[in-house]
Amino acid sequence: MIHLREIKYWAVEEAIENPPDPPSKYEGNECVAGFISVEEDDTPDLSHEAALELAQHANRFKLNCIVIYPFAHLSPSLAEPNKAINVLKSIEDELKKMGFNVNRAPFGWYKGFSITCPGHPMCELSRTITPPKGPFYIKDQNKLSIQDAINNKLLDSSLLINNPWDNESIGAQEKFGILSDGINNIGKFMIDTFMEFLIKENNEENLEIKHGNHKEIYGIDGLSSIIKSVLDYGRYLKDHGASIQGFIPGSDILLLPKISKKDDFDKEFNNIINGISNKLSEIKASSSEGFNINYDIDYDLNLILYKSRNNGFVLLGGYGNVRGNSLTFIGPIRNIISSLIDYGLILADNGITPSLPFWLSPYQVAIIPVKESHEEYAKNIFNELNSKGIRVYYDPPSKSLGTRIRVAGKSWVPMIVVVGDKEKESNTVNVRKRWKQGSQEVLTLDEFYNEIELLKSEGPLNKYLNPPVS
Structure with a gap:
């Protein structure tokens, strides 16, 4: 910003194809000229602050004339022309509303100019006006801090x-x-399995893999970071979905070109672990209302949050639109897996044994022989299940039976199979089913294998995972 005794400019030739302004020239005296560069990350709401800075500088010298001069040479990262001209016009409109006589030099033209500056100490000032970091909360068009x-x-x-x-x-x-x-490999298995389940359920065969910028997944910074990754790719979403991979391992997000509602999320997650929807809530995030991050295009999202045992909020997904594109996002996936486990502990606090679906459990069956004399029989069962593609592990009698059963229970293994003298002699198994709290059943091997095959067939998919013990 410069206080000028005189200023002259004239358009010479087009600097861009089809410039939005016609060529013009101007001569003025006793003006403040703002040489302005609009950058790619600038947002329209910065025009008000820029107008205030120019007005303040003009008021220092009791001047009523302000010249807005587009000056691309100030920055290496310029905004696209349409965005830049809109910001410059907005600055012009703001200053006119304040009562200033405003001249805006033509945008998109090479111009010749001459200026005369009085040279006093306050003659020249520079300002860099950047968007406030945010995030914010918008209520009735007022931007509030999160606090x-x-x-x-x-x-x-x-x-x-x-x-x-x-x-x-x-x-x-x-x-x-x-x-x-x-x-680790078990966590990767669960995240990959859940993502494959979502892809299969939504018939997304041509999924694009994208690299997002979300470096945080919890708290206010996590909300902001995830929303930005979703918007960065959601704005271009058309016919096919995308998997957005974050910096944190397992923080993948599935982005789908469809609209959803909270009931869809409630149903989806209740099918995994019943009742978790009681811990889900919804908040609005948009460019005009609710939770807000600075972004260069309009967006309107509803965020689905899980309230944890520790009373923290965890983002599990959302739906809405960005630049007219309908979208649903599910994830980060590790947030979903963590929330399922956390809700299981809430159930346990209330006397209910938590369990995951058979298809999602990392290990589906634990084979536990009572003594060494039962190992051959137990290993035959292990080998048979392994050949059927069941994720089974074998826990040898190196520790007490109670300890091994508790270890399997703490790992939420759906079926714990114990074999001793009676089972070996009668070709049966003693089965504890996690989803039938406190139950024990004695099944023949054929009955057991048939039930295993049924559980396997009822799941949407069945991946292999190397057993920890063999």
């Missing part, structure tokens, strides 16, 4: 919790391979 929104009971303060899990939940998740610093 103000919480103080006004527009948002739940639990959104600020950056670690939604208590220690017991963290320990349980580790048993399923979801680690604080990544995932």
